[in-house]
Amino acid sequence: MIEMKNVSVRYPGTKFDALSDIHLTFEKGDFVCILGKSGAGKSTFIRCINGLQQLTQGEVFLDGKQVSNMKEEQLRQVRLEMGMIFQHFNLIPRMSVIQNVLTGIFGYRSNFKNLIGLFSADELEQAKRIISEVGLSDMMDRRVERLSGGQKQRVGIARAMVQQPRILLGDEPVASLDPGTSNHIFKLLKEMHQRLDLLTIINVHDIDLAKRYATRVLALKDGKLIFDGHPDEFAESNYKETYESSDHLFI
Numbered sequence: 001m002i003e004m005k006n007v008s009v010r011y012p013g014t015k016f017d018a019l020s021d022i023h024l025t026f027e028k029g030d031f032v033c034i035l036g037k038s039g040a041g042k043s044t045f046i047r048c049i050n051g052l053q054q055l056t057q058g059e060v061f062l063d064g065k066q067v068s069n070m071k072e073e074q075l076r077q078v079r080l081e082m083g084m085i086f087q088h089f090n091l092i093p094r095m096s097v098i099q100n101v102l103t104g105i106f107g108y109r110s111n112f113k114n115l116i117g118l119f120s121a122d123e124l125e126q127a128k129r130i131i132s133e134v135g136l137s138d139m140m141d142r143r144v145e146r147l148s149g150g151q152k153q154r155v156g157i158a159r160a161m162v163q164q165p166r167i168l169l170g171d172e173p174v175a176s177l178d179p180g181t182s183n184h185i186f187k188l189l190k191e192m193h194q195r196l197d198l199l200t201i202i203n204v205h206d207i208d209l210a211k212r213y214a215t216r217v218l219a220l221k222d223g224k225l226i227f228d229g230h231p232d233e234f235a236e237s238n239y240k241e242t243y244e245s246s247d248h249l250f251i
């Protein structure tokens, strides 16, 4: 489904690769957690998949089509297949839950319809169904600024899911949440992953969440892939290697 071939990224003015020579494939049904300390390259990795990151070297393919050299219009189509959730939710605070969720289908519609906020009965129905699936049906009209962090992330998930993506990408979606809420969010993500047979790829700091929910764990260090395997195989020594101090930190 997704193939990364020889992918490297070096940001302008830096001495090291933020991602270095990554070769990987991902298939439908994978629930992947990416571990790595701050600066290891996790966000850069996710951006390579959704075409937001210019590669220094290599290629990324989605179903055999090269994402890394697509024009903006083609990329827009590809991104519709990829739902994205973020650490800071990226919601519009003064808008309601349902209005925020409906922004997830903007990519499918004409700019004119988006501008005047015209949604069909089907689109509204679909948004309501997904809001109820994430457990917020009684908060449909509440402004998101009045929600807790966990509720905001549920809105973020609903907004991603209303796109009906085949792939769900998460850039540290639970980094701002407490452990209990983080667990609930992962449970919800896993349930959606299983029910809809999504490819799910999520950056996370919490090894316990990765072990509990992932079917596959990747670990990055200084932009290099140092582990790729089943969560049960991720041993104490892998943990130490992943989180011990980095050569790049003070350079």
Ligand SMILES: Nc1ncnc2c1ncn2[C@@H]1O[C@H](COP(=O)(O)OP(=O)(O)OP(=O)(O)O)[C@@H](O)[C@H]1O
Pocket (backbone or CB within 6 Å): 011, 012, 014, 018, 036, 037, 038, 039, 040, 041, 042, 043, 044, 045
């Ligand atoms: N726009 C940029 N310009 C220069 N260097 C960058 C830029 N973005 C990221 N980097 C560097 O690339 C490396 C990887 O960054 P990235 O954000 O991918 O790491 P991360 O693992 O997601 O970190 P965190 O967990 O803190 O979000 C880091 O050394 C970072 O400083």
